[in-house]
Amino acid sequence: MGDTTSLERMTDHTPRLDHVVLWVRDPVAAADFYEKAVGLRPVRLPEFVSGQAPFPSVRVSEETILDLMPLTAAERMTMLPGSADSAGHPVNHVCLSFDGDGFEALRARLEERAVPVSDLSYGSFGARGEARRAFYFRDPDGNIFEARHYE
Template structure:
């Protein structure tokens, strides 16, 4: 079924990990991902990037992340698709039309909506609100 909005690409998958430093080292040394911390966000998440996509590492016992209610166990926290700002607004209208509950958050660089799939997995749609050069590595 076609939706009234379009997804650009998979932005990130968020993982809860037992040891942030060990995981960062593994993803950097084994997969060649580049660690990237956002000073406005504190110590985590730590993004491990390959271009504009990657993973976001959260400590398994850390604070609740957006859209997450109870799990603190290691595993997949959520997945995120990037959309343009226009498509982001279309998606919110669509979710309202469908009567789907969602949570919206301002992440300084991004705006995001979080919603649950039928199995309880958290899906995120995110849109960049600053220039690409201000967020993505050269």
């Protein structure tokens, strides 16, 4: 795949992952973990701290973020019947892909912070085919992540 321009992205009607909402006990602490351990830049953190935004996020890519939803907001989740019951029930896992250097840097940052990581696995299937290497870790709220790289 070559580079795409903004105009090409606007006319490309392929569905894309916009965001994943993670339930967290402390959004500020979660944003700190994702920034320092995982390397994802916080979004709307000052606005959340000042009460201007209901939750902060962290940026995965130009098009994708992880929302760090406070567990205290569960009772206000009324968009569908039973939505509030999803609090405390994380998805199986979320997978983030990195280039080789980013993959190594992530593992090193997690280990520096004593975050347990799984053994490496090889050849697991994902959105871009078989990954060269992968491993799993948990965030401080118990959400499970897989990190992988393809190249």
